[in-house]
Amino acid sequence: MRPFVLRCRHLLEEGREKAYALHRQGTLGMQVSTQLADLYDEVVLEVWNEAVAEHGDDDRLSGVSLIAHGGFGRRDLAPYSDADLMLLSMRDSEGLATKLAGNLTRDLSDIGIDPGLSIRTPSEACSLSWSDAVVFSSLAESRFLAGSLQLYKKFFDHYRHGSIRRSRRLVKNIVAARQEEREKWGETNYLLRPNVKRSRGALRDIQLIRWIGFARFGETDLDRLLKLGALPEDDFRLLRNAYGFMLRLRHELHFRSGKSQDVLDRATQMEIAAEWGYEGTEGVLPVEQFMQDYFEKTREVRYSAAYFVEDARSQPLLSRIVERVFSRKIDDKILMGPTSIWVRNDSLESFASNLPDVLRLMSFANQHRRRIQHKTWLAIRLAMRDREPSQPDSESIEAFLSLLSRPGRLASLLRRLHELRLIEQIIPEFARMRGLLQFNAYHKYTVDAHSFLAVEAATDLENSEGGMGRRYRRIEDKRLLHLALLIHDIGKGYEEDHCIVGAEIARRTAERLNLDSSTAETLEWLVLKHLAVNVVAFRHDLSDPQIVLSFAAEVGSIRRLELLVVHTYADLKAVGPGVATDWKVNLIEDLYRRTRRYFDSGDLPGSPDDPEVERNRTRIRESIFELGKKNASSSEETEAAENLLSRLPFSLITRGDPESLAEEIILVAKQKLSGESGTICTAKYDPAINATRYTVIRQEDSLSIGTFSRATGALSTSGLSILRAQIETVDDYAWDHFWATDPNAMKPLVPNDPATAPVFDQRRADQVCERLRSLIDSPDLPLPPHRKTWKAADIAEPESVNLLPKKVVFDNDTIERYTIISIFAYDEVGLLSRIAATLTKLRLVLSFAKIDTHLDQVADVFYVSESDGSRITNSDRQSEVRQALLDVIG
CATH class of the missing domain: 1.20.120.330 (Nucleotidyltransferases  domain 2)
Structure with a gap:
């Protein structure tokens, strides 16, 4: 490099080191930015002087100005910011400007400053600005550096006046x-x-x-x-x-x-x-x-x-006239037009500082779905900022509850109350939620932002045509639901369980708001149990009657069931984009239907006396008969299939669709009659959860967990993500189902056209099935390595951010027949496969598994028993199992 470039490079490095020293001393950010701007000025002017040295006698220099704009122009540079520069040039100086631009770009890049440099005539700069907001915003913060000051002043004066004329x-x-x-x-x-x-x-x-x-x-x-x-x-x-x-x-x-x-x-x-x-x-x-x-x-x-x-962006005069002409009185102080609501000018000053009046205005705005006019809201904002916090009176409380009673524009109005710190005057504990980060990748927003989004998700159901929308509209006391959503996470930020702390705060809130005892009790219960649906639906076997019975006992009534289910849906929607997947929503719906059916009829889904079991069995039998006719099956095969059907457990009969189960039964019956062995594998797309259901059936002379372990390993090493698994034992057959997502099994309807809906690629699914059969039938064959997953450098994060504890929890109370092991860990490739292999080594029999993934975290649930059918109750055995699982997830 030329000595000049090396000297400037050293100047830049030395200047950044000085700025860094100031930064480390705690110097104000603006002062460090100013020093960096001075440094950039010095370097850029050195390069400019070097560039113009050989053109010192060129008259065209009087027609060129070097201008800093954007961040460089306003002098709020960061240490490695770009240098936004423009060479303002008269027409007859453009040739010289082009030469200077080449030198500036080359030398600044070599020195270590990334220049964004353009050449414009004054008319071009103005014309581009009037049509391109990015160009305008950058040139609005222009600053003269070198060259013709007269040219710059003339341009910028014209630019300023032209901007004001075109301001709207x-x-x-x-x-x-x-x-x-x-x-x-x-x-x-x-x-x-x-x-x-x-x-x-x-x-x-x-x-x-x-x-x-x-x-x-x-x-x-x-x-x-x-x-x-x-x-x-x-x-x-x-x-x-x-x-x-x-x-x-x-x-x-x-x-x-x-x-x-x-x-x-x-x-x-x-x-x-x-x-x-x-x-x-x-x-x-x-x-x-x-x-x-x-x-x-x-x-x-x-x-x-x-x-x-x-x-x-104040309204045009005509719009303001229309609002006034077609306005009507709401009361002596409030007027309402076709689109907005406002307070009369002669009442605005006293109105804006009166909390009951402000809350009443917001309730009217919500009820009539009107926007509060900017002038009115600005007056309220300024007045409320100066207002001393005080205990709300009964009139304020009544207005607040009235606001909560209707969907309307509730969420946006609550955000405005939060901005003015008025919610925390009514609910003091709400202040702790302000800007509280939940340090995990599951929650995308802070606690307060999440709460407002949950309210918004619920109010959006008002016009929804689905079952969740119907349930929301059936709720008579919507203020109860909206209030519960507003404060459901108010217990976060304490050492204790946030549900328990939140329930205590909910009880105090109910007293403060003068709610009747029944409403207060339900509010406290909703906050305490707001995770109950998630736990049952996402982590348990919904075909097990004990699970439904236990959940129904916890809920107690249809009214509470509907409140809790709608609350859960809104809470899930508010966690972050893509969290409320179809699979999760369908699980919530399934739990609701099963529990509602029990409340309505007394029939417990999945129990021996459940009439639905016999209806399913009949449908399966009819499907076996129809498939037998279609495939010209022998009478022996049909009889063997019907005998196998009679021995299927209730859980398997109630889980699968009759036709698919009939196909599986026929395949097993044929294998039995032929005396053949080997793994049976089928794959079918399940639109309910947008995943592929792989059925793996294998005759075993040892624990069925062996098939599960190999199958999970085969699926995960094929690049699939397992959402759910269920394991059954029928005679000496392991009968496992896996629901897995596979991006390679879906292809666009029209190649390279993302606008078309994808269709299921059966050929790809069949290839996975073939791989499953090969790996399961060759137990000594090592599983291939898991595919490496790549993350962009800007989103990859070290394990140091994984602050939530990894846990293994035993539950011997929920199900009489099994120990439920819940595993909480951070997700990684092959985790489920390693857990399954560990359970195999521990000689535990697996009956059911559900995998619940929350972005970077998993909560996997396994129903297991010892090889003799007993539960894991011995403390030493629990310690052994816990440690083995912690080792594999840690």
């Missing part, structure tokens, strides 16, 4: 572009792995205020916007505080990675929390405390930006 259109374009970016990087500011630059409430939303400020007033500086009266003083203070915090955090990410890095992953969260001195509190980890601070800052930015945008 520009604001619309800026907001749309920011919305598109938020959808990509995270619509909520409560993300598990936020982007500190682009996620909602992050640095980009502060910049959004600056860009809109330039479009409307020709100013980007927050201080100037404050003096112009465009930005409330409280918002200015909060924005400045958040700005400094997030700049410091962004610097930390850059310095740690030695490159441009804006994603705050979970491992880095833990490290920063420790280095920044967070110690945690009772029930709250240091990392969760740190992220509460982060979310508090982004919440304030989000709300401030939203109000600034709303101000900028």
Whole structure:
């Protein structure tokens, strides 16, 4: 490299080291950014001077300006930010500008600064800005560096005045572009792995205020916007505080990675929390405390930006006239138009500071599905910020309960109450939920954000045509359901079980809200038992009558059943995208139907006297007869199949569909008559859970767990994910079913057309079946290695973030015949196969298994017994089994 480049490179490295030293001393983020901007200025000007040295006598230099814009322009650089530059050029200087641009790009890249450099004439720069929001927002924060100052001033004055003239259109374009970016990087500011630059409430939303400020007033500086009266003083203070915090955090990410890095992953969260001195509190980890601070800052930015945008997008005059002309009185102070509701100007000041009035307004807005007019809400927001917290009176409580009683726009209105910290004045314990991170990959949002999403998921059912929607509409006291969803996780952040703590808080909340004893009891029960459906539906055998009977006894009534099922569905929907899968929702529905049937008729599904068992047996028998005729089976085969059917356990008869079970019975009967041996395997697509059901049947002279162990190994090494398994023993046959997802078994209806629905690839499933038969029938043949799974570097995380304990829990109380072993661990390739192999070595007989995966965590349940049919009750034996399983999952 040339000595000039080496000298500048050394200058850049030395400058970054000085900035790093300042950062480590706890210097404010804005001060470090300023030092970095000065450093970039120095390096860029050195390169500029080098580039123009050979053109010193060229008159065309008077027609070129070097301009910093974007982050470089506003001087809030991070250590490894790009340098956004533009060469502003007159037409007759474009040739020279092109030569200079080549030198600048080459030298800056060699020095270690990634330049984003463009060449534009003033008219081109303006024209692009008026049509492209990204270009406009970047050039709005332009700063002169070198070249012709006169050219820059003339351009920027014209640019400022042109922006103000086009402000309405520009604001619309800026907001749309920011919305598109938020959808990509995270619509909520409560993300598990936020982007500190682009996620909602992050640095980009502060910049959004600056860009809109330039479009409307020709100013980007927050201080100037404050003096112009465009930005409330409280918002200015909060924005400045958040700005400094997030700049410091962004610097930390850059310095740690030695490159441009804006994603705050979970491992880095833990490290920063420790280095920044967070110690945690009772029930709250240091990392969760740190992220509460982060979310508090982004919440304030989000709300401030939203109000600034709303101000900028004020309704056109005609729309305001229509609202006024067609308005009507709700009471002496409140008016309602076709789309919005507002308070009269002469009553607004006193109204805005009165909590009962504000809650009543929100209840009206919810009841009539109207948007609270911006001017009214802004007055309320400013007044409530200055209001001293106080115990709500009976009028406020009545208005709050009225708000909760209807779906309408309930979730968004509750979020607004939360913004004003009014919910915690009614329910003080709610304050602890604010920005509380659940440090696992299962919950995507903070506790408070999750609670509002749960309320929203329930209210969305109002117009749903499915069974869950019908149940929601049947609930008469919807305020009870909505309140339970709002506070169901209020016990999180304590050392004790959050369900127990939450139930105690629910009882106090009911007393505070003056709920009658019956409603109070149900609220406490809902919060205490809000995980009961998940535990039973996802971790137990629903065909076992004991499970249904035990759950029905716990629920007690149809009313509570419907409340709990709808609550569970809404809670699951609010956990994160893709968590409420069809499989899980269908399991919830199955549990509901079985329990409801018991309440309605007294028939216990799956019990010997269940009429459904005999009806299923009859349907299977009819299918055997029809298949026998179709395949020209001999009378011996049909008779053998019917004999086998008579010996099938109730659980197997009630689980499978009659036709598939009939096919399996015929295959076993034929094998018995022929004297052949070997594994029978069939594969069929199950649309109910969008998975392939593999049936593996094998005659064994030892424990049936052996077949299960080999089958799980064969499936997982084939790249399949097992969702559920059920194991039966019929005579001396192991009769196992596996539901597994296999991306290679689904193919598009039209190749390379993602818009078409996929169809099941039977050929691929048959190949897996052949592999299963080969590996199971050759027990001495080693299983092939598991396929390596690749994760993008930006989402791969070390095991240090896995803070939840790995557990093995024994349950000898739920089922009389079996010990239920529940295993809680972090998911990884081949885990189930290793667990199954361990159970085999322990000589345990497996009767049922259900695999419940929550993104990065699993809760696998196994119904097992000793080889003599007894349960695992001896403490020493339990210790042996527990340790062996912990070894394999650890």
